[in-house]
Amino acid sequence: MPLALLKYGIQRKYKGNRYFPAAKPLRSAYDVVIIGGGGHGLACAYYLARDWGISDVAVLEKGWLASGNTARNTAIIRSNYLTPEGALFYEESMRLWRSLAGELGINLMYSERGHLTLAHTDAAIRTSRWRAEVNQHLGIDSELVGRDELAKLCPELNLSEDIRYPVLGALYHPPGAIARHDAVAWGYARGAMQSGVEIHQQTEVTGIQSLDDGSIELETDRGSISAGQVVQAVAGMSSELARMVGIKLPIRSVPLQACVSEALKPFLDPIVVSGSLHIYVSQSARGELVMGGATDPYPLYSTRSTLDFTEGLMANMLELFPFLENAKVLRQWAGIADMTPDFSPVMGITPVSNYYIDAGWGTWGFKATPVCGSCMAELAATGKAPELIKPFELERFSRMEQVGERGAASVGH
Amino acid sequence: MKIIDCPLNGPRNAQEFICAGEVKQEPSQDAAIDEWADFVFLENNLKGVVHEWWCHVASSYWFVVTRDTATERIIATYRPDEFFASQRQTEGADSE
16 A cells, blocks of 8 residues: 555656746846735736736735735625725725635635624714615615614624623624635735736845836845836835835834634624724634734734733623633734724825835725725726725825715715 | 833833824924825834823823834833923034
8 A cells, every 4th residue: 555655656647736836036127016915916916917918027025925914814805884985995896806716716715794893882873874874875785783683693692781882783784704815815826927927925125216217126135126117015014115215104003913712613604893892703614713803002013912902802702702701712913004094095106106005904904905906906007096096095195185084075986 | 011101100001001103393384285284194103213192091191202113112201391302402412
């Protein structure tokens, strides 16, 4: 038997399949350079090749693929936002998500669970109703549900009135989903590489210079690169990178922590979120509860974990799911979130020509991966921002037009 | 970071404080809108040593913290008058 196995092993006809094509050497010039090999950057590279025929593209990543916030989020996908600009943008992302696994040929474990945003106060009920109305107006599946329906949708939830913050109702968003975040990055990376895009890991940008002819010179720890266009997609380090090219951003870098429990018997179908209690939780396919909370209370560039976070989160988790009192936390981690003053992203052109920015993704970036990649690709290819991302341009701040304020007046156009 | 040395109340648990962001120079009332937008919205957001406004919530006391945002180390805390006096001194020394 061992001999047969050995023979099988050395036979040439059973070659292993490489998931990624072999890496190519780093060249000194590309049409487009994307800084940041996370979901957003890789998606942008993929759509540049697929939709615009631009494959002379390099993605530079200082660590390894998806080593930043792509692998640190809690993988929730939804489009029930409050501002029409936001809701329309994320709804387009949902449309792309639904066919993504088939298109990329990788199992994203995209799982539509339904998304419940719990309301514990009259004010939260009002906001939920407002959100549901905005959503329905835009064709997004979203409604306010009361306690009776909530008991059917999520029987495990503690609906007792004898707790600190009794649940009064919830905003219900049936298409709310979770997905396997690493696979999203791998799928986009392979798709892009198959079209000729080069991905260079362990390549850190150390300086950026905008030249008179409109091209951009990048200094990296592996030599300098000349680029026709540059797309920056480095969530968590956005301000530091933009500073290299003289751009100041409306961003504070704040850690966002999350954790998972040990694997438990499947009991939680929907994704449960509570704004008042600062909780979001879903159960992964292997039974772990994936839990997140509020961002840390002050800006920081360190991805350390704190006991304050787990303690605070669990106090509230146990109000909603008291039977978890003996469950153990398995892992805890942090990512650095780009927090903007209006809780909307910063995407589009910058004061530097041919330098495009994709930043300010705070705590809401993962779900936008497909639509963001597609829009940034269009921007880099044509030099014009698509309508969907126009409201999010950096310049909105110098016009005092934050997206939260514009929401009521301009319905997405 | 667990303990912050408040200039008024002494060492207290970090949870008693809020961070209100970088110490910035407020523009003059008739400054251009760009200058105001910069003051209100834009941030240096430095990875490294920064000076920030912090408040001890229970006593509503505002003061300045110098800390390192890369390592989470608090380097010093100052009463506001003390901080701005030392700033003026450094500026004076620079211009000489």
